[in-house]
Amino acid sequence: MAAMYPLPDDFFQVPQLSPENCVWFTDYGERTLRTMLDKVLKKDPNMIWNYMCDMDGVRIMEGEIKGFKLDKNTIPFRVYGKVNATLEEVALIHDFSTRQKCSYHKKHFANDILDTHTLYNVIPRTEDNVFKQIYVRWSAIPSPVAIIKDRDFVFVECQNEFKFTSGRRGWAFCQTSVELDCVPPLKGSGYDLVRGDLNHTGCVFMETEVPGVLDVVYHISYDFKGSMPSWIRKLSVKSRARTIKAISDHIHQLRLSSQLQRSVSSSSSSVSTEVESVASSVATVLSNITNQKRCSICNSSFRFRKSYQCQSCSEQVCSNCSQKWKLPTSTGTSLRVCTTCSEAARSGTLWETSHSCATPASDISTSAQVDARQSLFKASSKP
Template identity: 30%
Template sequence: MTTPRETATSATSKTPPLPGSSSSGAARSASQHSGSSHGKLPLASDFFSVPQLNSKESKYLLGLAKHACKEVVYYSREHDGPMTWLHLASEDGVKVFQGVDHATTSKPEAKALTYLRGACQIHATLDEVAEFFKLDTPEKLAGFSQSVGKDLLDQQTLLTLASPTAENPKHYVGVKWTAVESPSKLARNRDFCYVECHDEFLDTNSKRRGWVRSIHSIRLPFCPPLNKSHGLVRGSFYRSGFIFTESADGNSVDAVHTLHLDIKGNAPNWLKLLVMKRRIKNIAEVNRYFQRQRLIRGKLLGDLELPAKDGVARCQLCETRFGLFHRKRRCRKCGKVVCSPCGHDFLLDYAGAGPKKVRICLECSEAVGFGANGAMAKDVKKATKLSSSDVRPLYD
């Protein structure tokens, strides 16, 4: 079995040549475009000269996407998968793990890869989660950028290989290019070219339905590195993505975000971990996104409707006594007077006043977390069956 990094090279070399888009031609095209854009982002919509794929090329990329989906689900397993996951910390409601792949640790190429896994619970349905990641409107892209994709600088869809249908509404395959911002001035911004796949699955161990969004880096001649033209270092994703499985109570989903990443360049190890931990913890923002949407649809108290804080000596949730270090805050949903730890700030547009930061107590934020449709549907007829026994490694 080869390492993921070796496979990225070999898999790319196996990619059929794309008509009218040799590596040198694509590089010249990118260079010409960069001269007109002066190396700035976002790129022009016609920056990449994407050719028409033939059936063999499309079939290869669709097969790669399908295998990558299975790999992401299989390698994300905490207990019965091929990875050993070591708990690092629990921050912002997300359990963060670092992974060890014993099959590749002895190989020098594996030292460039860092494996992280984040897990939390999200109060939403699989349908809502799949719709959230379907970035087919400016509004959805804005919601994504304000939550999971806070470091997103630019993104383009280069190819759409499979679109949702009435029979399979949660399935999608495409090739995308993305540029992300570095969290430190000590390192340059990164960009990635990858195949992205969305699909449903059935975990045959737990009999629970799930949905996965996988991303796997590829090299394509019409998407050359933009190091010289835009100063972007081309990184690589392997076996990365989001996995959502319906929970036992049916009112939420167990969410996992895995990153197997080589950010390339000469970045120190501490910066690699900083980049990945920041991205991993963003999975909690998916839950906050759904909370915000439900709060906006519900009724919030206006200034004249809020009860007075005078006479309230203790937090009405945890009963902590108010004082110099424990200030009084009022929940815009129920009006309770609470301390700072017993609430969250949400940026909401309400009462026609535009976006405004409002305080919502923990009790109300949890109450609006659950999907309006109650328990999730149990229809699994169209789900792809995946388990540790029938998932085959991509890197044979």
């Protein structure tokens, strides 16, 4: 069925959002987000979280209530992990305000989704409040096995920041199902989807004591409806859990891309302002690169192995000390980056000097936070 996706941009014909419905969706989204945050941040003595597995750097737990047998179709799961990012970066990549941004999100870190459409942009991001957005969305997910039908969901998604009494910041989104007469279950015409329910499903990102590192808790509570064995449900949960690593990797790629563009821009500027100096040193630079016989990082000899040039710092390195990264561009350009530059980008050392919105959140001043929010708003305003 995947070949039938993505759906046409005008597939869903929804009526214009009335002021009354806007108020209702806003209230519903804010209430469900508060409820989900209470579930995640406040310890429930009746809830037990049993270890399920570790994968891709995250830990998955399965929920259980003391003395009560949960319906197998509504058992909640938790995914715990960390990402190298700031709240501004995480909020930026969870922008679903346009069809293009929905497609971008699916392509880069939601490959467990068949397609997603924003039906209503209830509260768009503003310069005064860049973290808060409320959408009404539709998403379809594939079944892990061919004999089980694909599922789809219609839900309200509320995103917003929050702050602990200690001053530590966090950002979260919550997805809770809603019924819309204008978006009935898709049956017939080749789309035989089972409409499922999302019950306070969402992700919480929290600053840690380490600048640029966020704790992540993904609360997953699906009711897939229909008949679905528990082991298949767990496969779907595992697919969703992989998005945490995908988010961290994608932000890393964005930082590398920004660093490369900054390096190219800096080089171009230097050439235009110091043409004579550059021209006189070209022969010397080429000679040094050609004559370099050892890796700049591990000092291994290039006598029996190929050397590569890091496209960020221009140092000569071996294959063990470098890696090819695919950039998040329409052309899918790849570049080779040494491990030193890669780690610097992941930790934010390179990025924080080139983009204010990625400054380690626990260290930024009030003015820097304002700059970060303005950068986030301007980035999200681009088509």
